[in-house]
Amino acid sequence: MDNQALSALREVFGERLDTSREQCICYSYDATGKMFLPDAVAFPTSADEVRRTILLANERLFPVIPRGAGSGFSGGSVPVQGGLVLSMERMDRILSIDEENLVAVVEPGVVTETLKEEARKRGLFYPPDPASLKFCTIGGNIAECSGGMCAVKYGVTRDYVLGLEAVLGTGELVRTGVVTVKGVVGYDLTRMLVGSEGTLGIVTKAVLKLIPYPETIATILAFFRSNHDGSKAVVGIIGERITPCALELMDRTAIDCVRENAGLPVPAEAGCALLIEVDGPKESVSAEAERVEQACRRYGAIEVGRAADAEGRERLWTLRRSISPALRQVNPVKINEDIVVPRSRLPEMLAFLADLASRQNLRIVNFGHAGDGNVHVNVMISGTDEDERRRADEAVAEVFRKTVALGGTISGEHGIGISKAPFLEMEVGPLGVSVMKRLKTCFDPNGILNPGKIFVEEGMARR
Numbered sequence: 001m002d003n004q005a006l007s008a009l010r011e012v013f014g015e016r017l018d019t020s021r022e023q024c025i026c027y028s029y030d031a032t033g034k035m036f037l038p039d040a041v042a043f044p045t046s047a048d049e050v051r052r053t054i055l056l057a058n059e060r061l062f063p064v065i066p067r068g069a070g071s072g073f074s075g076g077s078v079p080v081q082g083g084l085v086l087s088m089e090r091m092d093r094i095l096s097i098d099e100e101n102l103v104a105v106v107e108p109g110v111v112t113e114t115l116k117e118e119a120r121k122r123g124l125f126y127p128p129d130p131a132s133l134k135f136c137t138i139g140g141n142i143a144e145c146s147g148g149m150c151a152v153k154y155g156v157t158r159d160y161v162l163g164l165e166a167v168l169g170t171g172e173l174v175r176t177g178v179v180t181v182k183g184v185v186g187y188d189l190t191r192m193l194v195g196s197e198g199t200l201g202i203v204t205k206a207v208l209k210l211i212p213y214p215e216t217i218a219t220i221l222a223f224f225r226s227n228h229d230g231s232k233a234v235v236g237i238i239g240e241r242i243t244p245c246a247l248e249l250m251d252r253t254a255i256d257c258v259r260e261n262a263g264l265p266v267p268a269e270a271g272c273a274l275l276i277e278v279d280g281p282k283e284s285v286s287a288e289a290e291r292v293e294q295a296c297r298r299y300g301a302i303e304v305g306r307a308a309d310a311e312g313r314e315r316l317w318t319l320r321r322s323i324s325p326a327l328r329q330v331n332p333v334k335i336n337e338d339i340v341v342p343r344s345r346l347p348e349m350l351a352f353l354a355d356l357a358s359r360q361n362l363r364i365v366n367f368g369h370a371g372d373g374n375v376h377v378n379v380m381i382s383g384t385d386e387d388e389r390r391r392a393d394e395a396v397a398e399v400f401r402k403t404v405a406l407g408g409t410i411s412g413e414h415g416i417g418i419s420k421a422p423f424l425e426m427e428v429g430p431l432g433v434s435v436m437k438r439l440k441t442c443f444d445p446n447g448i449l450n451p452g453k454i455f456v457e458e459g460m461a462r463r
């Protein structure tokens with residue numbers, strides 16, 4: 001970025017533009033740990049400031065990288081070509097919660113948990129629940145179309161976005177979608193923007209759908225001897241026509257990481273665990289929980305337990321929640337992929353992953369939202385062994401090939417960013433990539449917004 005660009009930005013932001021090295025370092029990475037320094041960081045407080053920034057960027061041709069909390073798992077908010085990081089954290093107001101129409105209007109910097117709590121106080125539910133909800137933002141959730149534990153029943157962020165206000169790469173402020181339950185007027189620009197990873201527009205306001213908060217919830221933890229039994233039970237539960245609000249799977253590799261610190265006894269022979277929740281009216285929840293337990297036993301569960309109260313529920317969840325922190329202690333570096341396969345192919349996918357780990361001599365830890373076929377495949381590496389890194393990269397490419405061959409998708413919720421850009425074409429084909437690139441040109445003709453993301457650029461290897 002040249003000095004003229006910086007002084008023009010200073011006029012927009014004053015003290016809210018920071019070029020100090022310390023601040024640039026703070027905004028240079030996300031949860032992938034990949035790091036590229038920006039030239040400056042700005043903190044807008046209004047859509048008009050965002051609009052003026054993008055107009056300037058088109059004049060002076062510098063990259064603008066929108067950023068929420070930087071918790072992304074695909075390098076989406078990392079400024080790979082330098083430029084200006086536009087941190088949306090100060091646009092963090094909940095503008096309204098309309099209890100008659102069940103709609104919330106929020107700014108993009110609102111932390112997801114804050115919105116969920118404000119809705120809950122009113123007996124309302126904003127379902128999207130990424131595990132990062134305590135710090136990630138609604139803007140980041142929209143840009144990544146984030147999911148979470150309850151996606152199996154309630155869907156993902158996309159399903160709750162009714163409309164958006166966004167500044168396009170041209171600097172135009174556009175309002176998309178509706179504030180009503182339905183609407184079908186022209187192309188669905190809202191859906192175009194959701195999941196676009198900050199490459200088409202910068203969200204400055206979101207109109208979100210709320211639903212009534214479920215009356216009650218039952219939590220069940222079941223242990224199985226093998227992945228085969230556990231994943232067959234997943235298919236069996238769904239086959240029973242039960243839709244749990246969470247159906248999480250941990251395989252032996254994940255259980256082994258937390259066995260000691262799980263806070264509850266784990267059977268020695270446990271090779272797979274399912275954490276299952278059903279919610280709704282009291283009477284139906286208790287009957288459904290009973291049927292889930294029966295299904296687990298039918299598929300060979302060696303132990304099935306149900307939480308008696310909120311405290312018990314928390315205890316059961318400790319097992320699942322302790323996996324991510326435990327992984328950091330196992331190995332400093334992990335390659336974290338989030339593939340999805342049709343649920344019925346889960347047994348095959350898990351068997352493939354076990355075989356792959358032994359073939360490539362790697363530790364691969366698998367867990368995830370099995371109810372929607374979403375497996376978090378964590379390839380654990382030291383970060384210092386080059387041969388191990390090469391085997392890990394090969395393993396990841398194999399995982400993607402297998403996923404696509406099984407009719408799945410290479411990312412369920414983390415997006416493409418820089419990490420998966422080299423594999424985009426493997427799933428969507430050359431025509432798919434070409435159509436996407438043409439759309440990008442339409443929204444952002446000068447390539448100002450978040451360059452280097454989603455599409456492989458010349459000479460770009462997997463980062």
Ligand SMILES: Cc1cc2nc3c(=O)[nH]c(=O)nc-3n(C[C@H](O)[C@H](O)[C@H](O)COP(=O)(O)OP(=O)(O)OC[C@H]3O[C@@H](n4cnc5c(N)ncnc54)[C@H](O)[C@@H]3O)c2cc1C
Pocket residue numbers: 030031065066067068069070071072073075076077088108129130131132135136137138139140141142143144145146147148149197198199201202203204324413414450
């Ligand atoms: C411990 C942990 C657990 C996680 N669990 C889950 C999970 O269960 N499910 C899941 O889906 N993800 C999960 N994630 C990934 C991550 O939290 C989500 O992708 C989240 O939505 C990112 O939000 P953020 O505010 O941190 O966005 P950032 O990481 O800052 O940005 C993500 C992308 O959004 C773009 N962006 C940000 N704000 C805007 C805006 N206003 N307008 C346009 N584009 C914007 C950025 O340019 C970038 O491309 C997890 C991450 C961690 C660290």
